[in-house]
Amino acid sequence: MSDSRCKCPMAISMTGDGCRYCQPQEHIDRTSEWLNEGREEIDRLQAENEALKAGVSGLVEALEAIQKASTIKGIHTGAKAGLALGRIEAICYIALQAHRKGGE
Ligand SMILES: [Zn+2]
Numbered sequence: 001m002s003d004s005r006c007k008c009p010m011a012i013s014m015t016g017d018g019c020r021y022c023q024p025q026e027h028i029d030r031t032s033e034w035l036n037e038g039r040e041e042i043d044r045l046q047a048e049n050e051a052l053k054a055g056v057s058g059l060v061e062a063l064e065a066i067q068k069a070s071t072i073k074g075i076h077t078g079a080k081a082g083l084a085l086g087r088i089e090a091i092c093y094i095a096l097q098a099h100r101k102g103g104e
Helices: 010-015 024-076 079-103
Strands: none
Touching: 024 079
């Protein structure tokens, strides 16, 4: 069981927490555990990313609706409504920019 490449203190190799030389099976088990955890993390992040993308496209849709509404309302009900919607539009734009910066 002893390997010259092992630098573990006796107490550590005895408890099964050693390196890949004194505890090869333990090392493989732990490594595959880490790999599985890594894969789960990737899956989770991908799902999160999809959700974010859906959220952003929802925001873009809302923004487009607001843009349309602001044009129509600006014409039909006067400049005041258009101005308010324009402010909302600007806030949405800034939020989107911030989101894109943060996400990439
Ligand atoms: Zn060792």
